[in-house]
Amino acid sequence: xxxxxxxxxxxxxxxxxxxxxxxxxxxxxxxxxxxxxxxxxxxxxxxxxxxxxxxxxxxxxxxxxxxxxxxxxxxxxxxxxxxxxxxxxxxxxxxxxxxxxxxxxxxxxxxxxxxxxxxxxxxxxxxxxxxxxxxxxxxxxxxxxxxxxxxxxxxxxxxxxxxxxxxxxxxxxxxxxxxxxxxxxxxxxxxxxxxxxxxxxxxxxxxxxxxxxxxxxxxxxxxxxxxxxxxxxxxxxxxxxxxxxxxxxxxxxxxxxxxxxxxxxxxxxxxxxxxxxxxxxxxxxxxxxxxxxxxxxxxxxxxxxxxxxxxxxxxxxxxxxx
Numbered sequence: 001x002x003x004x005x006x007x008x009x010x011x012x013x014x015x016x017x018x019x020x021x022x023x024x025x026x027x028x029x030x031x032x033x034x035x036x037x038x039x040x041x042x043x044x045x046x047x048x049x050x051x052x053x054x055x056x057x058x059x060x061x062x063x064x065x066x067x068x069x070x071x072x073x074x075x076x077x078x079x080x081x082x083x084x085x086x087x088x089x090x091x092x093x094x095x096x097x098x099x100x101x102x103x104x105x106x107x108x109x110x111x112x113x114x115x116x117x118x119x120x121x122x123x124x125x126x127x128x129x130x131x132x133x134x135x136x137x138x139x140x141x142x143x144x145x146x147x148x149x150x151x152x153x154x155x156x157x158x159x160x161x162x163x164x165x166x167x168x169x170x171x172x173x174x175x176x177x178x179x180x181x182x183x184x185x186x187x188x189x190x191x192x193x194x195x196x197x198x199x200x201x202x203x204x205x206x207x208x209x210x211x212x213x214x215x216x217x218x219x220x221x222x223x224x225x226x227x228x229x230x231x232x233x234x235x236x237x238x239x240x241x242x243x244x245x246x247x248x249x250x251x252x253x254x255x256x257x258x259x260x261x262x263x264x265x266x267x268x269x270x271x272x273x274x275x276x277x278x279x280x281x282x283x284x285x286x287x288x289x290x291x292x293x294x295x296x297x298x299x300x301x302x303x304x305x306x307x308x309x310x311x312x313x314x315x316x317x318x319x320x321x322x
Contacts, residue, residue: 002110004096005303008121008133011079011091012040015287018177019115019134026306027113029097036074036092039065043090047081058088071096077117092117099306106302113303122290125169131295132304137288140171141227151208151233155286161230168294173308174286179266181224181231183207183279184252189216189259190277206279208236211260215239219254219261228262231283252276 010016017040020033043061045051053061058078067073077093096114099107118124121133122140137155145152145161152161159170183206191205211218211232218240220228225242243261245254255261256274264285265271268278289308296304 002100002108002112003299004112004114005132005300006114006116006130007303007307008118008124008130008135009092009115010121010135011077011093011117011119012044012089014177015134015136016040016092016117018175018287021177022175022307023097023115027097027099032072032074032095032097036095039074039076040090040092047087047089058090062090065090066093071114072098079119099303106298107306108299111299111303122169125290125292126167128168128292128295131292131297131300132307133290134175134287135290137171137174137284137286138224138227140169140288140290141230141283142223143226144169145230147226147229147234149233149235151236152230153283155284155288168292169290170293172289172291172304174284174288176286178284178286179264180281181227181262181283181285182265182268182271182281183211183260183262184255184268184271184276185210185260185279186256186275187277189214190279206277208232208280208282210279211236211240214260217241217243217258217260219243219245219251219258221245221251221263224262224264227283 009019017037020036024030024033042051042054046053055061055064062076062078066075068075072095074095075093076090078088079091081087081089094114094116096112098112100109100111120139121135122143124130125133137158140158144163144167145158146163148161152158155171155174162170185206191210220242222244229237243254243258245251249257251261251263252271252274255263256276262282263271271278289304291304
């Protein structure tokens, strides 16, 4: 009987989809990945009210989706959603995937990985519940990265800023699903650019050096305060006063009111609707594979090597953690 290595993963959202995209390619489980991703996208739309439920109430759908007598079929569970009325939402629970035959030294015959959904996979690794896990790099910055005067601009530099006495968790590699925390400003606050500079390049003036001279409000989501401090560096933040969006305003609208802000954006199209100038991409928000170094056995190391094999361009350039 082979060993089953449990891996903590998010229960929903882009990071979980990125994990299944990686596993679909590395472990040849495209059908399982497509099943989980399509199911959760549908249930998100049901929770948001943009589509009608396919059949029955949430409990009926949960029983339909889950196959509890087959560990290699996905299981789902329910959580309270934070939308009005706090509806119950179907999210990922677990699935077991055999990994024999993938040509990785050190993986014993019969070895499987069991993906286990967690609200906060990073914290589950910190408490030694798992040896391996996937989560957003943002959470590492929000919890354990040291704040220093100089900025942090690459995921590859995260491990050097983790105090070994604080946690045994380290980042192994990124999955390449990169979106950015982006600096934004209104035109009246942003530095003016010469008329000879093309409009497509005008946003480059809204960068870290601009913030170094800027004094005034900087609008951010409260949950990102420590992340922004780490990314910008404490020296840059002298003279800057954090402001937080009210519940009545979208974050881009609140940034427009404040004049300057940082927002996690894919295209910036909504920001432009509020008249904001898009500036420097400050830090990549990427799903990362992590390990708890105190829990790494020979089999775990072999599984980590299999999952960390790069297949896409990633912001992370550190090597395999040994």
